Amino acid sequence: MSPVxxxxxxxxxxxxxxxRVKGPAVAEAHLPSEAEMRRLAERVLRLSQEADETEVEIxxxxxxxxxxxxxxxxxxxAERTIAVSVRTVFDGRTARATTNKTDEDGLRRVIxxxxxxxxxxxKDPDLLPMPRAQKYSKVDRYFDDTASATPAYRAKAVADVCxxxxxxxxxAAGIFATGASAMLLANSAGLRAAYRQTHAEFSITIxxxxxxxxxxxxxxxxxxxxxLELAAEASGKAEHSRxxxxxxxxxxxxxxxxxxxxxxxxxxxxDFAGTAVLDQRxxxxxxxxxxxxxxNITLHDDVTHPLQSGPAFDxxxxxxxxxxxxxxxxxxxxxxxRATAKKMKARPTGHGFPLPNQDGEAPVNLVFAGGKTSxxxxxxxxxxGILVTRLWYIREVDPYEKVLTGMTxxxxxxxxxxxxxxxLRNFRFNQGLLEMLSNVEQLGPAVRAAGEESFEMVVPSMKxxxxxxxxxxxx
Amino acid sequence: xxxxxxxxALNTAESRGxxxxxxxxxxxxxxxxxxxxxxxxxxxxxxxxxxxVRVIANGSWGFSxxxxxxxxxxxxxxxxxxxxARASALAKRGDVVMAPEAAYRDTWQNPFVKDPFQIPLDRQxxxxxxxxxxxxxxxxxxxxxxxxQFRRIEQWYAxxxxxxxxQIKMQSGAxxxxxxxxxxxxxxxxxxxxxxxxxxxxxxxxxxxxxLVGNAQRIAEESVAxxxxxxxxxxERTIILESSQLGLQIHESVGHPIELDRVLGMxxxxxxMSFLTTEKLxxxxxxxxxxxxxxxxxxxxxxxxxTFGYDDEGVPAQCTDIIKDGLFTGYLSNxxxxxxxxxxxxxGTMRAESWNxxxxxxxxxxxxxxxxxxxxxxxxxxxxAILMETNRSWSxxxxxxxxxxSTEIGWEIKGGKKTRMLKHPSxxxxxxxxxNSCDAICSRDYWTLWGxxxxxxxxxxxxxxxxxxxxxxxxxxxRVGMAFAKG
Numbered sequence: 001m002s003p004v005x006x007x008x009x010x011x012x013x014x015x016x017x018x019x020r021v022k023g024p025a026v027a028e029a030h031l032p033s034e035a036e037m038r039r040l041a042e043r044v045l046r047l048s049q050e051a052d053e054t055e056v057e058i059x060x061x062x063x064x065x066x067x068x069x070x071x072x073x074x075x076x077x078a079e080r081t082i083a084v085s086v087r088t089v090f091d092g093r094t095a096r097a098t099t100n101k102t103d104e105d106g107l108r109r110v111i112x113x114x115x116x117x118x119x120x121x122x123k124d125p126d127l128l129p130m131p132r133a134q135k136y137s138k139v140d141r142y143f144d145d146t147a148s149a150t151p152a153y154r155a156k157a158v159a160d161v162c163x164x165x166x167x168x169x170x171x172a173a174g175i176f177a178t179g180a181s182a183m184l185l186a187n188s189a190g191l192r193a194a195y196r197q198t199h200a201e202f203s204i205t206i207x208x209x210x211x212x213x214x215x216x217x218x219x220x221x222x223x224x225x226x227x228l229e230l231a232a233e234a235s236g237k238a239e240h241s242r243x244x245x246x247x248x249x250x251x252x253x254x255x256x257x258x259x260x261x262x263x264x265x266x267x268x269x270x271d272f273a274g275t276a277v278l279d280q281r282x283x284x285x286x287x288x289x290x291x292x293x294x295x296n297i298t299l300h301d302d303v304t305h306p307l308q309s310g311p312a313f314d315x316x317x318x319x320x321x322x323x324x325x326x327x328x329x330x331x332x333x334x335x336x337x338r339a340t341a342k343k344m345k346a347r348p349t350g351h352g353f354p355l356p357n358q359d360g361e362a363p364v365n366l367v368f369a370g371g372k373t374s375x376x377x378x379x380x381x382x383x384x385g386i387l388v389t390r391l392w393y394i395r396e397v398d399p400y401e402k403v404l405t406g407m408t409x410x411x412x413x414x415x416x417x418x419x420x421x422x423x424l425r426n427f428r429f430n431q432g433l434l435e436m437l438s439n440v441e442q443l444g445p446a447v448r449a450a451g452e453e454s455f456e457m458v459v460p461s462m463k464x465x466x467x468x469x470x471x472x473x474x475x
Numbered sequence: 476x477x478x479x480x481x482x483x484a485l486n487t488a489e490s491r492g493x494x495x496x497x498x499x500x501x502x503x504x505x506x507x508x509x510x511x512x513x514x515x516x517x518x519x520x521x522x523x524x525x526x527x528v529r530v531i532a533n534g535s536w537g538f539s540x541x542x543x544x545x546x547x548x549x550x551x552x553x554x555x556x557x558x559x560a561r562a563s564a565l566a567k568r569g570d571v572v573m574a575p576e577a578a579y580r581d582t583w584q585n586p587f588v589k590d591p592f593q594i595p596l597d598r599q600x601x602x603x604x605x606x607x608x609x610x611x612x613x614x615x616x617x618x619x620x621x622x623x624q625f626r627r628i629e630q631w632y633a634x635x636x637x638x639x640x641x642q643i644k645m646q647s648g649a650x651x652x653x654x655x656x657x658x659x660x661x662x663x664x665x666x667x668x669x670x671x672x673x674x675x676x677x678x679x680x681x682x683x684x685x686x687l688v689g690n691a692q693r694i695a696e697e698s699v700a701x702x703x704x705x706x707x708x709x710x711e712r713t714i715i716l717e718s719s720q721l722g723l724q725i726h727e728s729v730g731h732p733i734e735l736d737r738v739l740g741m742x743x744x745x746x747x748m749s750f751l752t753t754e755k756l757x758x759x760x761x762x763x764x765x766x767x768x769x770x771x772x773x774x775x776x777x778x779x780x781x782t783f784g785y786d787d788e789g790v791p792a793q794c795t796d797i798i799k800d801g802l803f804t805g806y807l808s809n810x811x812x813x814x815x816x817x818x819x820x821x822x823g824t825m826r827a828e829s830w831n832x833x834x835x836x837x838x839x840x841x842x843x844x845x846x847x848x849x850x851x852x853x854x855x856x857x858x859x860a861i862l863m864e865t866n867r868s869w870s871x872x873x874x875x876x877x878x879x880x881s882t883e884i885g886w887e888i889k890g891g892k893k894t895r896m897l898k899h900p901s902x903x904x905x906x907x908x909x910x911n912s913c914d915a916i917c918s919r920d921y922w923t924l925w926g927x928x929x930x931x932x933x934x935x936x937x938x939x940x941x942x943x944x945x946x947x948x949x950x951x952x953x954r955v956g957m958a959f960a961k962g
Contacts, residue, residue, distance in 0.1 A: 030541075064559075065935055068566060069741040076563040077935070078555055079540040079831040081525075098521035100542045113520050120596035121515045151537075151562035159566040173743035175934045205744040214744075251962055279511075280617040280656035358509055358516025358620070392747070395868040397881055397901070397958045399661045405879050405958060407872045409747075428870075428877055428903070430958050452745065468962045471903060471954075473877035474750070 030062040030080040031147070031180050034194050040102060041186040044086060048111045048188070051088035051118075053130045055187040055316075057354065059083045062147075063179030066154040071162040071172055073155060087355060088114040089130070092123040094356050124356075126339050130187040136312040136319050137304045139195075142180065146198035146222040149178035157202075161231040165206060168235055174204035178222060185317045195311035200225045201450070205410055206234040210475070211244060211423055213237025214390055214410035216259065218450040220309050237389060237411035241423025247414060249427055249469040253385035253441075255378045255415065256462045258449035260388045260408075264433060265368065266454020267396060267404055272301070272325050273351075274340040275360025283402045283434065284331050291329045293437035296371065299326040301335060301351070301363035307448040307458045308365045315354035323349050325363065329438070337361040370460035371443025378442050378463040380418045386469075387413040387420060391429075394453045402433035406453075407473065427469040439465045477502075477631035478639065483546055484528045485635055487553035493530035493560070495573075496553070497634035499787060500526045501830035506592060508599055509622040510607045515600060516620070525830035528556045529788075534570030535563035540831035573810040574821050576790055578637030583784025585774065587645045587678030591625035594679050599623055602687065603649075609691030610653040615699035618654040622671060623647075623682060624928070630830075638789040646780065646940065648674030648928060649682045653695040655702065662701035662898065664694035664883050668719040669866050674926035674940060676778040697884060697896075704896040707885050709956030713860035714902055715853065715949045718917075720882055721843065722925035722943035723866050728906040729761075729768055730841040730941065732875040733797055733805070734932075735812040737836075746932050747873025750906070751803065753816050759803040762910035765846055768798040770807055772823060772839035777924040779942020781839035783826075788834055790823035797841065801911070809836050828937035835933045840924065842944030846916025850947055853915050860888040861955060863900045868958070871906075879903035881958045901958035909950060917946035 032040075037058045048054040060082045067075035084107065085098040095117030099110040154176045165172040182196035202225050203216035214237065215230035256264070268283075276282035284292075303312050303320040312320050316338060323333050336344065337352025340360045351361040379387060389411030397403040408426045415421065444461035481498040488496035502524045509516040525542035526549055537560025541552035591599075603621040610619035626646040633639050650672015652665045667673040667685050675681050716724065732749040736742055751759070762768075769776075772783055772792035785791055788810055795805040806812075808822040825834035854862075863882040871878040885900030886893050924944040931938055 063935070066563070067934055069743055070568075070739070071566075072568045073535065073563040073566040074741055075536060075538070075833055076559045077538040077540070077833050078559055079527075080552075081540075081542055081831060083521075083523075085521075095518040097519065100523050100525065110522075117518050117520060117596060121518055121600055124514065151559045152565065155562040155565040162566050171740065171743075173740060175744065177935070203744055207740070207743060212743075279654075281654060281661060285656060356516065356518055358511040392873050393870040395870045397868045398899070400656070400659055403958070405868060405870045407870065407877070409873050426872060428872075428879060428957075430879075430960065430962075470957045470960055470962065471877060471879075473872045473874075474905065475872075475874060475876070 031182055032060050034184065037182060037184040040084065041184055044084065044107055044111065045186060045188055047107055048088060051090055051115060053089040053188050055087040055130055057085040058184045061179065061181045063177065064151060065175055065177040066151065066158055067175050068158050068162060069173035071166050073158055076151060084110060086110050086114045088118050090115060090118045092127055093118045093121055094124065094127055096356065126343065128338050130189040131191055131316055131318055133190045133192065134313065134317060134319050136193065139304060139312050141197040141220040141309055143198045143221045146178055146200050147180045149222060154178065157227045161204065161227050164228065164231055165235065170235055170238055171207040172204055172231065176227060177201045183311065187317065191317045193313045193317045197309060202227045202230055204231050204234045206238040208238045208242055211238050211241040212410045213241065216450040218456050219448065240420065241411055241413060244423040244425045245414060246425045246472055249471055251466045251468055253382055254464050254467040255375060255382065255385060255387045256464060257375060257389050258447050258459050258461050259390045259451040261459045261462050262449040262457055263391045263394055263451035263453035264404060265459060266457065267394065268433060269366060270362050272334050273360050273362045274334045274336040274344050274346065277334060278344065281399060283400050288331050292331060292434050293326060293329040294440050295328050296440055296443055297326055297329050297437050298369040300324055300367045301365050302367050303365040305365065305367045305458060308367065310365060314350045314352045316352050318348055318350040318352060320350035323363065335361050335363045364455065367458040368446055368460055370446030373442040373444055375444060375461050379415050379420060382415045382418060385415040386424065387415055390451060397430060403430060404433055405430045425475060426473050428471040429468060430470045431468045436464055436467065441465055480526055480544060480549055481631055481633035483549045484526060484553040485633055487550040488528060488530045488557055489635060491554050491557040493532045493557050495531040495635055496528065497632065497788060498526055498528050499827065499830060500631040502629045503829055504592065504627045506625045508603060509620065510603045511620045512618065513604065513607050513611055523829060526552065527827065527830045527832065528553045529833060530556045530560050531571050532557045532560035533564035535560050535567050536571060537563060538833045571811060572814055574813040574819060576810060576821060579785065579789060580639045581784065582641045584643040585645060585676045585778060585782060589679035591647050591679040592627060606651045606687040606691045609688055610651065610695040613692060613695035613699060615655050615657065616653050616695045617656045621651045623649040632785065632787065632789055634789050640785045640789060642784050644676055644783065645678055646674060647677050647679060647681045648672055648926060649685060649687060651687050651691055653698040655698040657702050660702055662698050664698040665865055666690045666694045668925060669883065671928055674780055674928045675924065676780060676782050700896060701884060701898045704898040707861065707897045707900040707956050709960055711952050712955045713857065713949065713951050714953045714955060715857065715860055715862045715888065715947060717864045717947050718921065718923045718945040719925050720863055720866050720880065721945040721948055723869055723927065724880065725841055725843055725943045725945060726927050726941060727869060727871045728875060728878055728909065729797065730838040733807050734836050735806040735808045738806065739812060739815060745934050750874045750876050755803055757804060760801055760911065761798045761803040761907055762801045763913045764801045765916060766798055766801050766910055766913050767844040768841065769844065770795045770797050770839050770841050776840050776842065777944065779840035779924045780926040780928060780940030781942040786823045786825045787827050788825040790821045793823045795822050807836050807838065826939055828939055832937045835937065837932065837939045838930065838941040840942030840944060842924065843916065845919040845922045845946050848915050848917045850917050850921050853917060853947065853949060854888060854893060855891040857888045857949065858890060861897060861900060862886040862888055862893060876905050878906065879958060899959045902953050902955045903957050904954055909953065912951045912953065913948055914951055915949040917948065922946040
């Protein structure tokens with residue numbers, strides 16, 4: 001079996017069979033309806049009569065997660081949550097208070113707490129009136145089958161995976177999570193914005209005595225998460241990286257699978273915030289409009305992209321716009337909340353965080369343009385290089401040159417003569433991100449990738465020249 | 476009311492067939508304040524009340540949590556926990572076995588002088604704005620930020636073995652940051668520590684003790700001066716770590732590897748595993764002879780973020796020797812993992828972020844015990860070294876062998892004297908080689924119990940506060956400068 005991860009994700013027969021396992025569903029049973037959330041929001045707005053303006057955000061979640069290790073389930077959890085978050089404005093001052101106590105007393109207290117916080121501070125000259133009713137792009141990311149997944153369904157899927165792993169004399173650890181969330185944003189200026197979404201996530205690490213492999217997928221639709229397929233990929237990686245060799249660190253040609261790309265480029269997202277540039281903490285300070293990446297790098301923020309997730313409005317309820325952030329290597333645009341846009345004489349793009357905050361905004365639906373080269377083709381075109389499955393514990397060393405450090409993990413392979421020839425001991429890297437994105441030789445098709453350092457984005461695999469590994473660890 | 480809620484949960488769990496159950500009611504209150512560039516940034520409070528029910532049924536674990544605090548809501552939650560446990564049993568090898576533990580009826584609260592939630596908000600904001608002003612008026616400072624955070628946690632723990640434990644924890648913290656952008660560099664200085672400052676189980680008196688305003692100008696000037704400082708060299712050098720950086724070094728290269736759930740593979744998919752496999756217990760020379768590390772959750776160790784009366788499965792706070800005279804002697808354990816390595820009792824390290832999370836093994840206060848050196852004597856005794864202060868980045872592999880840290884500022888030590896400033900200091904190494912190179916630890920006069928409020932672990936991920944006592948210490952033959960090596 002090839003250690004190369006395949007991007008195809010298709011519904012699987014075992015998945016369909018497992019869905020028939022009966023038991024109590026967490027999300028279906030506990031997520032409040034939109035009508036219930038609207039009633040709660042209207043109650044808060046009615047109770048908040050003293051404030052000049054009031055905004056209420058209701059967040060509800062019903063989540064469950066089955067966790068396994070050593071080929072058995074060792075944790076299995078479920079939760080149901082609701083939060084009512086109230087922002088009031090008194091004479092140009094605003095503050096937020098949040099509670100999960102939704103009875104009359106709880107609501108009155110949270111409104112009063114918000115008011116007390118607001119009144120205790122100086123006036124904010126940048127505070128804008130709350131936005132009125134808005135129109136939003138339609139995004140449909142709620143799937144009944146995902147919401148109705150039961151503990152028994154997840155346990156059955158995990159049992160199947162563990163049986164496969166035990167048969168291969170390997171050890172599996174991972175999670176299978178399903179759930180749903182709902183939010184409703186309303187303000188006293190008449191804005192009403194509602195959104196609900198389901199989510200499913202499976203990730204697995206397969207262990208052998210001296211090697212490991214990994215796979216992960218997350219999607220609003222459970223049908224796009226295939227535990228057995230991910231387990232088979234991870235199993236192959238563990239098998240093919242047995243008896244890892246040690247090679248010298250230095251500048252290497254690397255083939256980064258989508259999860260590795262995601263966890264690196266995820267560190268860029270806040271640099272595109274107007275506030276980050278205003279605060280002179282962005283790596284794009286003095287670099288907007290200049291070519292700082294390769295011609296083959298184009299990046300949008302696009303909440304409506306079919307592989308993306310999340311609501312089509314921001315923390316104030318302003319509609320999210322599609323924004324071209326990088327055009328063929330040149331950073332062209334930033335994203336703006338309403339207040340930042342006013343300060344920077346730009347148009348708001350609908351990327352603001354809930355107010356009050358000091359970070360402003362950020363793009364959260366990043367979509368990199370992909371190419372046509374598969375990972376297999378990248379390997380085949382490489383004389384000597386390293387194939388990387390995933391990265392771990394990435395931290396920023398230099399915020400302006402965007403130097404990141406971290407480790408390779410769970411499937412690092414030596415490529416020679418166009419073939420994967422051996423597993424390798426893991427490396428530490430210290431790599432400038434802008435430099436890396438200037439050295440991309442080949443791009444794979446963009447996919448919805450899942451990692452551990454960044455939220456999910458749409459990114460391609462990349463073949464990169466001169467990637468800087470600085471040291472090697474013991475395994 | 477908390478007691479009644481917990482009892483409802485236990486009654487339902489037992490009636491549904493659970494052979495063990497515990498319930499944790501938590502009421503958490505949080506206040507967050509921050510400023511940026513002389514203006515209030517975040518101003519928020521939140522409260523969260525709920526119950527988490529953990530059960531064993533059919534020999535397997537189940538957990539469910541709810542904030543629907545009615546009899547019906549809590550009963551549904553407990554019944555769901557039992558259903559989840561029965562599902563877990565579909566993929567089990569054997570029944571869960573736990574180390575025995577006594578039942579306790581007790582109340583515990585950490586001492587504090589000033590309740591931060593009773594201090595007027597405008598006074599807290601005024602302090603932050605004053606520190607912010609002192610930083611922002613230094614020429615060259617391009618960004619100034621300050622923050623305070625307070626947390627009050629009240630919890631009621633009850634279990635079917637008869638424990639009934641009430642605890643209240645008050646936590647306070649604050650910090651300030653100055654940044655300077657010039658040329659192609661963003662330099663940064665933080666006080667009293669980076670990434671949110673210093674946090675302890677204490678009241679507002681902790682924040683007042685920092686003298687944020689008095690230290691603001693100094694760190695602002697250092698952030699600007701760093702632009703003109705020499706680059707930290709590459710190569711093998713002696714280093715001296717000040718105590719907050721050493722606290723994080725302890726966290727990453729001692730605290731995490733000794734978590735027994737990690738050692739036994741339970742965290743393999745996310746947080747990773749550990750090089751400290753069980754045959755190394757009592758045999759591995761983890762560190763040089765002068766190094767002693769404990770895991771101490773007791774109040775007498777200090778008001779750390781890992782201090783409590785009882786852990787979240789009802790086990791009293793304890794002190795465990797982790798490294799004794801350089802020898803590896805102990806793990807962090809819970810009731811389930813302790814018997815696996817032959818311990819007759821849990822080390823008492825189970826904690827959950829909130830009511831909606833399952834308790835897992837977490838660091839308590841993992842502290843390097845003080846040595847004998849006076850700080851000035853240590854500097855005077857050092858011929859050629861780099862002194863590194865205040866963490867800027869941290870990273871370690873998933874088995875906790877290879878690490879790399881960088882700090883905000885460094886100083887060259889030459890001929891027993893602190894000389895010029897260095898920018899971009901960094902060091903890297905292998906955990907046991909690093910700790911075996913320690914040849915001097917400062918005394919208790921220089922020892923601080925640092926708080927790390929942002930330790931992530933588990934799936935779903937939980938953020939937890941941990942404590943790390945440390946004093947400035949010296950390490951020989953350490954690789955420095957690799958983070959900025961050009962290659």
